[in-house]
Amino acid sequence: MTNNQILTTKAEPDASSMIETFRAIGYSIETAIADIIDNSISAEAKNIWINYDWKGKKSIIKIKDDGYGMNHDELVQAMRPGSKHPLKVRSLKDLGRFGLGLKTASFSQTRKFSVISKKKDYNPVYWAWDLDHVNETKSWELIQFTPLVSEIKNLKEQESGTSVIWYCLDRILKNTKEEDTEALGKFMELMEGVKKHLEMVFHRFLEQRKIKIWFQDRKIEAWDPFLRGEKGIQICAEEFLGKGDIVVKGYILPHKSKISEQTFKKASGPKGWNEQQGFYIYRNERLLVAGNWLGMFRKEEHYKLCRIMIDLPNTVDDKWQIDIKKSIARPPIKVQTQLKAYAKDVRAHAVNVYRHKGRVLQRKYPSFKFTPVWVEKQRHGKRFYSINRKHPVISEIIEEPSKQNINELIKFIEETVPVPLITIKESEEPESHGIPFENIEHELLIQKMEKQLKRLVNSGKSKDEAKAILLSIEPFDKYPQYIESLTEKL
Ligand SMILES: Nc1ncnc2c1ncn2[C@@H]1O[C@H](COP(=O)(O)OP(=O)(O)OP(=O)(O)O)[C@@H](O)[C@H]1O
Ligand SMILES: [Mg+2]
Incomplete structure (x- = not known):
């Protein structure tokens, strides 16, 4: 065929191999379900129900909402991979970007999924993707099928809404028998993980009561990484980065001794205290990245109280390289520098709170100044540690040295090496530590x-x-x- 004198030929993607590629995008079950929920939120749902029914390899997971739903043509369009152009301007509340999530997230977990949808004043409509059918026919063809016929009736009773049904969960339940109790245990554990993930990812929607999420018909609660409302948290002044459209706000969580055992345990989140430190990146209030220093710093015990919120609008998607799974965001270089400077300040505060323990006693007797053995000093901009000659034990030995008390002196020095202080300083500013005898007479x-x-x-x-x-x-x-x-x- 010619077109403007240029010879052309069709090179359409092979349907089944393309879908297999979708399956390899790398979703976990929790990120996949979160991606389906994004669609419900974008469709202005107030309630989202996640239900699962254990039947071994025939188990079903259903994600249903009461959003504005779709009519027949809209559903067919929604089922198309690439249903919307990624560069198309979206509403400021839209959580979507690529026109892929519904398909890639579903195919990551299942070979077959059906979507039933009802738009106001329309009858419910339904279509399914069945990978076996695609393999057989070698064509991008939907089938009119749903494994839950009752769900059509249920949706008919709603003004509008959508139900996504995954019914061949080969990734997590390959050949699993219904009576396999061990597999059931693992499945329940997986589902518990999904619940925790959703409590975290959508916490701001849940807190503001914009949505309710029901997990096996029980309402889930928000998990707030910043413990807002708890006594003793420190909130740093927010800063506006980029063109003023990126908001950063640091939170220093209270020291363990300031909160209840239960709050402390809950605040550890899905991954644990140490892992949960870092930046929390939100896009339209939906959490994309939870606790990550974006390669700027290492995760260390003494920074575990530091969590920094970054709010992005969906207009910076391109610059921040948001990925299909909505689980990666990379700040542009200029913003990286600004973020690093901001985070350095917040981290320094967080370290102080972390060190709180040693200060408690000090504060009990505020009229007495703490007398350390080691003191931090600066020499020509370099950091050094020296022995406090005014420390009572040290000064006594200096005044009356003897063979025995020289050993005692060494013991005191060895036992009080300020390891936490040195480690903290070293990881904050490794280059500022001086080498021995630097900048003094030799x-x-x-x-x-x-x-x-x-x-x-x-x-x-x-x-x-x-x-x-x-x-x-x-x-x-x-x-x-x-x-x-x-x-x-x-
Ligand atoms: N629950 C739903 N209610 C109403 N419309 C929906 C629902 N789920 C999907 N859609 C429609 O289907 C389209 C395709 O969804 P899909 O998740 O594949 O892509 P997206 O949300 O546009 O972008 P992304 O790939 O970033 O998720 C959506 O843009 C929306 O119009
Ligand atoms: Mg989507």
Whole structure:
């Protein structure tokens, strides 16, 4: 065929291999169900019901809503992969972007799914994708089928709504028999995970009572990562990034000692306290990324109280590289720098709260200043730790040194190495820690090097050997430049 003198030929995708590719996008069951719920929210649903019926490999999961639904043509369009162009401008409340979620999320878990929908003043309509049918016919063809005929009647009683029914869950229940209790246990565990995930992902909708989600007919509660409303949380001033359309707000959760055991346990969230620290990225209030430092910092115990909310509108999807599964978002470089600076401040506060424990006693007797053995110091912009000569035990030993109390002194120093302080500082600003004897007179250092060198040579070592040994002794290893002149002097 020619078109403007250019020869063309059709190269349409092969239906069954294309669908297999959809299946490999990498959804988990919880991210897949969340993607279906996105559609319900975009369709202005007030209630979403998730129900499952255990029948081994014939189990069914149904996600139903009371949103505005679809008529026949709209449903057929909705079932098409790529039903809307990703660059098409969407309503500001729309949680969709790619025109794929319904299909990719469903196919990630099932070989067959049907959608029944009813639009106001229309009769319910239904269509299904059946991967076996696609394989047989080799064509992009829907079948008019639903495994739950009663659901058509149920929807008829609603003004409008949609029901997505997954009925061949081969990914999680391949060849599983109904009487397999172990598999049932695993399935229930999986479902519990889904529930927790939904409580987290949609918490802002649930809190604001925009929607209710019913899980096996029981209403689920919001899980707020920021413990808003709890006593003792610290909220940092929000900042507006990008073109002013990205809002960042840091939360420092209360120290364990300030909240009840139950609140502390609940706040640990689906992944646990340490894992849940980091940025929480929301797109139109829907959580995309939960607890991730986006490669800027490591997750560390002493930052576990720090959670930072980032609010994105759906107009920045492209710049933030939102993925099909709605589980990845990557800030543009400029925003990354701003976020890092903001997070550094919040993290510094969070560390202070984390260290709260040691300060409690101090605060009990506020008139007495804490006397540490080790103190942090700055020398020409570099960080060092020194021994507090005014510490009562240290000063006593300095005044009256003896063989025995030198050992006691060493013991005191060893036992009080400020490991938490050093670790925190090191991970915050690794480059600002000075090397030994940096930025001070080297007289003492050189004197000690010379003494050791002489001792080695006097004990029969050759000059080269003595030099090599000296270079393997801390902190002489940092100053090889002195060794040559010292050996020449010998
Ligand atoms: N529960 C629902 N109620 C009403 N309309 C729906 C529902 N689910 C899907 N749709 C319609 O089907 C279309 C396709 O949904 P699908 O999830 O495949 O893509 P999307 O939501 O547009 O984008 P994304 O791929 O980002 O999810 C939606 O845009 C919407 O018009
Ligand atoms: Mg969608």
